[in-house]
Amino acid sequence: MAYIELNQVTKRFGSVTAVDRLDLQIAKGECVAMLGPSGCGKTTTLRMVAGFEDLDDGEIRAGETLLSSKREKYYLPPEQRNFGMVFQAFAVWPHLSVFENVAFPLRIRKLPKAEIIARTEEALKHTNLLQFAAGSPDDLSGGGKQRVALARALAIRPDVMLLDEPLSSLDPHFREEMRFEIKDLQRRFGFSILYVTHDQSEAMALSDRILVMRAGVVQQVGTPLEVYGSPANRFVFEFIGLSCFLKAGLTPSGMQIAGNDYAWPNGIAPSTEIIASGRGLLAARPTEIDFVGEGGVRGHVISKAYLGETIDYRVMVGETEVRVQKTRRVPGPAVGQSIGLNFPHPHWYPVD
Ligand SMILES: Nc1ncnc2c1ncn2[C@@H]1O[C@H](COP(=O)(O)OP(=O)(O)O)[C@@H](O)[C@H]1O
Ligand SMILES: [Mg+2]
Incomplete structure (x- = not known):
């Protein structure tokens, strides 16, 4: 009551x-x-x-x-x-x-x-x-x-x-x-x-x-x-927790980020309304981004900081800096390395 x-x-x-x-x-x-x-x-x-x-x-x-x-x-x-x-x-x-x-x-x-x-x-x-x-x-x-x-x-x-x-x-x-x-x-x-x-x-x-x-x-x-x-x-x-955003061009078959085309991997596509608008913001928490050697959204590592249990990576994707946080117990990429980013739990928002 x-x-x-x-x-x-x-x-x-x-x-x-x-x-x-x-x-x-x-x-x-x-x-x-x-x-x-x-x-x-x-x-x-x-x-x-x-x-x-x-x-x-x-x-x-x-x-x-x-x-x-x-x-x-x-x-x-x-x-x-x-x-x-x-x-x-x-x-x-x-x-x-x-x-x-x-x-x-x-x-x-x-x-x-x-x-x-x-x-x-x-x-x-x-x-x-x-x-x-x-x-x-x-x-x-x-x-x-x-x-x-x-x-x-x-x-x-x-x-x-x-x-x-x-x-x-x-x-x-x-x-x-x-x-x-x-x-x-x-x-x-x-x-x-x-x-x-x-x-x-x-x-x-x-x-x-x-x-x-x-x-x-x-x-x-x-x-x-x-x-x-x-x-x-x-x-x-953005107000609650750490966040990263990537601007993407959208088509029914995939997205374009920083000049590269990506076909939709399973389950990460935005709603049909956002796709219909032709562009969207891909949002993720730094702890919810995975590194992959092949595929993924391509970028390169520009810095790496140890925060105790986690390592804080800065990855440039085109002009955009993306933060990725991973446990120090799993080996990660080196500074300067080209790397792919996967977004297992993406959120999509309209571009204002
Ligand atoms: N007594 C007042 N006279 C005029 N403007 C006020 C007065 N109290 C608050 N405001 C305005 O109302 C808005 C909300 O203020 P407030 O409730 O103090 O915000 P918060 O507590 O979230 O920081 C602000 O734009 C503030 O300038
Ligand atoms: Mg107040």
Whole structure:
């Protein structure tokens, strides 16, 4: 059952449509990541869900409860939506102790004193901050400050956590650690998460589903495997994971790449619509390209770099550089060698 539901949610700033008719449903306990480049409308969407921003069209619901509706001119105030929020900037108050930072939203809600103490201590315990409770958040590292923000969000026992790039100002090491902590807290407390990020590996690692957004428009919603393995369009393909593209002229019997003709090998031909257009983009992940001595799309190796377990080859096919990644345990071609490339799992996109 959908817990949070966004229907045709739209937001404009002057002539910019920051969010364009967005539909999304988030189930109870589900983690959905909103992924997309800077300026694509992620924060605006989160702020509308939180209730800080009104809508130019559409509505937002939580279960049976209406949160925001343009048509009914109805907006439930943020403090009445039981949502925890953590933002990129360390939004902690340096003049309050760690304890008082976390207790703050509970005091606003005028909970009984004993309840405030119990909930604050519980949140501090689960974020490993109990021993810092009396100190200032300014004495903590960036990761520690972000933990205070997380504890503060946790203390209200939220139905949903709205997280806006909460880890992007942390060191890579802390970032990974906090990913696990957030997942762990979610398992323990069962809240849903709407997680905004421009970091595709973070989105893949954390979420049950990923929504990929570009210029306010949803490009694809799917599991990490779906958006990685079956990207809906070239943008999604390029945004998630490494990618290579080759322009090809197309005929019903084969393709032409960099002046060479290739008959269709089994199963790699694009759809008839793309063939009919006469040209297409052959897309592949560097790990999904094979070397062959004879045949294949011909190129020559211009460089070879060891990345630990894998070797990263750069192969020129005509004017286009193609990246190929292979395990170091299998002997590969040498720099300067002429080589064929096979594409066992190609994706085809129209040439824009
Ligand atoms: N308060 C605002 N006033 C005017 N334009 C805004 C405002 N907030 C966001 N925008 C514009 O809306 C678009 C989406 O912004 P935002 O939601 O912050 O993107 P993201 O979080 O994906 O980086 C951008 O073009 C941004 O410039
Ligand atoms: Mg943002």
